[in-house]
Amino acid sequence: MALHTGRGFACINYPIGMNLGGDPSQALVHSTPDGKFKVTLSAIDLGQGMKSVTRQIAAEALGVPIADVYVDTADSDTGPHDMGSFASRGTHRMGNAVIRAATEARRAMLEAAAEELEVNAADLETDGKGNIHVKGAPSRSITVEDTAVAAQFNQGRTLAGRGIFLIPPSEANADTGEMSPVTTFAHAALVVDLTVDDETGEVSVQQINSAYEVGRALNARLVEQQLIGGAWMGVSHALYETTEPYYPARDHMPGDFVEYLQPGPGQVADHHIAILERPAEDGPYGGKGPGEMCANPVIPAVANAVYNAVGVRCDSLPITPEKILRGIKANGGARPQGKF
Amino acid sequence: MPKTPIRFTLNGAETGVFANSGANLLDVLRREAGDLTPKQGCAQGGCGACSVMIDGELHLACLTLAETAEGRRIDTVASLETGARLHPLQKAFAEGFAAQCGFCSPGMIMAAKALLDTTPNPTREQVAEAISGNLCRCTGYEPIINAILTAAAELRGRGAA
Numbered sequence: 001m002a003l004h005t006g007r008g009f010a011c012i013n014y015p016i017g018m019n020l021g022g023d024p025s026q027a028l029v030h031s032t033p034d035g036k037f038k039v040t041l042s043a044i045d046l047g048q049g050m051k052s053v054t055r056q057i058a059a060e061a062l063g064v065p066i067a068d069v070y071v072d073t074a075d076s077d078t079g080p081h082d083m084g085s086f087a088s089r090g091t092h093r094m095g096n097a098v099i100r101a102a103t104e105a106r107r108a109m110l111e112a113a114a115e116e117l118e119v120n121a122a123d124l125e126t127d128g129k130g131n132i133h134v135k136g137a138p139s140r141s142i143t144v145e146d147t148a149v150a151a152q153f154n155q156g157r158t159l160a161g162r163g164i165f166l167i168p169p170s171e172a173n174a175d176t177g178e179m180s181p182v183t184t185f186a187h188a189a190l191v192v193d194l195t196v197d198d199e200t201g202e203v204s205v206q207q208i209n210s211a212y213e214v215g216r217a218l219n220a221r222l223v224e225q226q227l228i229g230g231a232w233m234g235v236s237h238a239l240y241e242t243t244e245p246y247y248p249a250r251d252h253m254p255g256d257f258v259e260y261l262q263p264g265p266g267q268v269a270d271h272h273i274a275i276l277e278r279p280a281e282d283g284p285y286g287g288k289g290p291g292e293m294c295a296n297p298v299i300p301a302v303a304n305a306v307y308n309a310v311g312v313r314c315d316s317l318p319i320t321p322e323k324i325l326r327g328i329k330a331n332g333g334a335r336p337q338g339k340f
Numbered sequence: 341m342p343k344t345p346i347r348f349t350l351n352g353a354e355t356g357v358f359a360n361s362g363a364n365l366l367d368v369l370r371r372e373a374g375d376l377t378p379k380q381g382c383a384q385g386g387c388g389a390c391s392v393m394i395d396g397e398l399h400l401a402c403l404t405l406a407e408t409a410e411g412r413r414i415d416t417v418a419s420l421e422t423g424a425r426l427h428p429l430q431k432a433f434a435e436g437f438a439a440q441c442g443f444c445s446p447g448m449i450m451a452a453k454a455l456l457d458t459t460p461n462p463t464r465e466q467v468a469e470a471i472s473g474n475l476c477r478c479t480g481y482e483p484i485i486n487a488i489l490t491a492a493a494e495l496r497g498r499g500a501a
Binding site: 049221222228229232256258262264265268 | 386387439442474485
């Protein structure tokens with residue numbers, strides 16, 4: 001009996017969003033009478049940070065302080081159309097829709113400000129602190145709040161914008177099957193170091209080293225946190241989680257959180273992440289989106305590391321101690337595949 | 341359904357409720373006392389989202405018979421904040437990105453508080469053990485453990501000052 005160390009590697013190209021039907025997202029942006037802006041979306045923030053990142057994007061495109069922007073993800077009864085929060089599409093699709101809506105709202109805001117200042121809207125710029133002024137003449141200025149009040153009560157104008165992001169639908173070529181499934185790929189490479197106990201079949205992940213290329217990391221701390229949490233989920237998928245019973249009868253399936261296996265806080269592996277930024281041409285400020293690829297590369301890397309450690313190739317998930325022990329037995333013993 | 345009058349101190353305030361007989365403390369805190377900070381995740385003691393302190397001890401509110409709270413001091417995560425000032429644990433969770441969806445945070449923070457009340461200078465392993473009854477599906481636990489260690493250091497600094 002022995003503990004065998006193993007190292008596994010995996011890399012992925014991960015498509016951002018999908019193509020079928022054009023994958024549309026819509027956004028609406030409007031000002032309140034006191035010069036704050038509301039972004040209305042139908043996609044949902046599951047905790048991944050979509051509200052934060054669309055808020056940043058809207059503030060940037062409007063040219064107003066981030067504190068003056070609210071994001072309402074409402075619901076599908078009251079919001080504009082959206083395909084939803086899946087396929088790692090949130091930042092890219094909704095972000096692009098928000099930029100378009102915010103850009104239209106900004107145009108209306110500058111036109112209203114221009115009317116108050118009696119200048120040409122093209123000569124105006126924002127300072128990002130809640131003021132609009134004539135380029136090169138900061139003293140000729142009006143606050144966003146006063147602009148909104150004037151638009152509302154004097155000019156009879158709304159400071160609002162609509163945005164939709166729709167990619168060109170691509171049907172598969174009937175003869176060749178060729179199509180453009182996505183417009184943007186994110187990328188990742190990941191190395192897992194683990195140990196396998198050839199007596200118990202137990203796997204312990206020791207360390208993860210990864211590099212993720214996510215376009216521009218629009219909120220670097222959120223990206224890092226999403227990657228750390230997602231890799232944990234990848235380890236959980238690889239080694240623990242299943243709704244199928246481990247043993248023959250279906251009634252052995254986990255029925256609650258106590259029986260549904262996941263790694264706990266005592267099984268956290270060190271994870272060193274390098275975030276590479278290669279801004280996407282069609283991304284909002286270059287952003288793509290980490291999304292599902294946080295977890296994806298971990299699974300093949302764990303499977304490869306188990307093979308490296310004991311020579312057992314598991315082709316179904318999760319890679320349980322039982323499967324490893326059966327594999328070791330079939331091979332007539334552990335067969336370490338050598339050190340990297 | 342018969343109602344039982346129960347009085348307890350909730351986050352420092354004298355509180356009286358009429359609870360359904362046999363109700364669990366989590367339901368009473370949320371529905372009768374109006375404190376929505378303890379969360380119901382599994383309602384069977386498996387997730388820790390409902391963790392509260394009873395007389396300074398960590399308990400799962402969903403598994404606590406409400407009548408047993410009579411005359412006792414109950415503290416939820418809402419007890420930690422004083423005015424606009426966040427408790428070092430809350431601050432460390434926020435600044436350390438120790439939450440994504442945030443549903444586990446109230447229970448995590450109470451579990452951490454229970455640890456730091458008795459163990460002001462915990463090891464990483466002690467922190468992991470202290471939150472081992474609390475499930476988090478988003479963060480991978482590492483940011484939570486780091487945040488608790490950060491808060492512990494800040495609390496120790498305050499004690500020395």
